[in-house]
Amino acid sequence: MIQIRSSCPVLLLVLVMTLFSHSLPPATARDTVTPTQPLLDNQTLISSGGRFALGFFSPAAGSASRYVGIWYNNMSARRVVWVANRARPVPGPTGLLSVTANGTMVITDAESNSTVWSMAGRTTAPAVAQLLDNGNFVIRGSAAAEGNYAWQSFEHPTDTMLAGMQLGLNWTTGLSLNLTSWRNADDPAVGSTTCPWTPTPSYTCPLRRPARSGAAGRRTGAASEAPASTTTTWTTAERRP
Ligand SMILES: *[C@@H]1O[C@H](CO)[C@@H](O)[C@H](O)[C@H]1NC(C)=O
Ligand SMILES: *[C@@H]1O[C@H](CO)[C@@H](O)[C@H](O)[C@H]1NC(C)=O
Ligand SMILES: *[C@@H]1O[C@H](CO)[C@@H](O)[C@H](O)[C@H]1NC(C)=O
Numbered sequence: 001m002i003q004i005r006s007s008c009p010v011l012l013l014v015l016v017m018t019l020f021s022h023s024l025p026p027a028t029a030r031d032t033v034t035p036t037q038p039l040l041d042n043q044t045l046i047s048s049g050g051r052f053a054l055g056f057f058s059p060a061a062g063s064a065s066r067y068v069g070i071w072y073n074n075m076s077a078r079r080v081v082w083v084a085n086r087a088r089p090v091p092g093p094t095g096l097l098s099v100t101a102n103g104t105m106v107i108t109d110a111e112s113n114s115t116v117w118s119m120a121g122r123t124t125a126p127a128v129a130q131l132l133d134n135g136n137f138v139i140r141g142s143a144a145a146e147g148n149y150a151w152q153s154f155e156h157p158t159d160t161m162l163a164g165m166q167l168g169l170n171w172t173t174g175l176s177l178n179l180t181s182w183r184n185a186d187d188p189a190v191g192s193t194t195c196p197w198t199p200t201p202s203y204t205c206p207l208r209r210p211a212r213s214g215a216a217g218r219r220t221g222a223a224s225e226a227p228a229s230t231t232t233t234w235t236t237a238e239r240r241p
């Protein structure tokens with residue numbers, strides 16, 4: 001009787017610990033790329049709140065072509081919202097996404113030792129590239145203030161508008177940000193459908209349309225962070241896996 005009573009709490013504790021350990025995020029989850037810690041083809045960044053993931057992917061089934069993209073982390077059908085190396089995939093699982101100390105981000109192919117994609121962010125060392133929970137991939141100095149980014153994917157959109165992203169002309173940089181569709185569902189290269197911003201007060205893009213609810217998109221609910229932008233996910237892609 002005494003034995004049973006004393007062993008029960010131990011069993012319960014073991015059970016609780018087992019259940020709890022399964023609900024913990026994997027210890028490997030990280031949201032940054034640093035000069036000392038690049039991202040390999042078989043690794044993924046997960047944003048702090050778990051909403052977005054960034055990594056290498058192949059859009060076409062059975063294809064060896066690898067692209068670096070951002071997708072919703074919690075959807076079983078991958079819904080890619082941003083692609084880095086749209087025009088030039090890595091030909092195999094040998095890609096490496098890295099950031100130099102001064103903020104230059106590159107995708108290299110370790111097999112051929114060639115640079116597939118790069119962009120100069122330029123920041124004060126040491127630089128860090130971080131996937132934020134709103135889906136923005138940013139480069140900043142590791143001590144930089146919030147919002148002080150050397151480069152951000154939100155200023156280089158692909159075909160999807162996320163809450164916090166601003167299309168149209170940035171009067172500071174003079175850059176006009178447009179959405180451009182994928183060439184087709186298997187190829188994220190710039191397709192024929194572009195959606196340039198035009199300087200009219202009531203800008204509407206004739207080609208954009210709300211994404212399908214469910215699998216393809218939804219209100220992203222970050223309106224408080226982005227008062228001046230839409231909170232609906234838009235896409236110009238006609239079809240996505
Ligand atoms: C990931 O890829 C690297 C380089 O190709 C390899 O050394 C490592 O073992 C791989 N890790 C896993 C978990 O597959
Ligand atoms: C995915 O995450 C979003 C944002 O956190 C949430 O609104 C949505 O319900 C989630 N979807 C699934 C299938 O869990
Ligand atoms: C940044 O670092 C890379 C590699 O270390 C170097 O090639 C490049 O010139 C540097 N750029 C600047 C602006 O310092």
Ligand SMILES: *[C@@H]1O[C@H](CO)[C@@H](O)[C@H](O)[C@H]1NC(C)=O
Nearest residue numbers: 108109110111112113114115
């Ligand atoms: C890759 O290229 C760099 C710069 O061109 C060179 O320093 C390095 O030795 C090369 N590595 C291999 C494995 O070819």
Ligand SMILES: *[C@@H]1O[C@H](CO)[C@@H](O)[C@H](O)[C@H]1NC(C)=O
Nearest residue numbers: 149155166169170171172173
């Ligand atoms: C315009 O670009 C600058 C520099 O990248 C950025 O700080 C600012 O937030 C942008 N403005 C808008 C309205 O997006």
Ligand SMILES: *[C@@H]1O[C@H](CO)[C@@H](O)[C@H](O)[C@H]1NC(C)=O
Nearest residue numbers: 175176177178194195196197
């Ligand atoms: C956006 O579209 C306009 C009009 O087609 C074009 O002039 C501009 O260069 C585009 N912006 C970018 C960043 O591609």
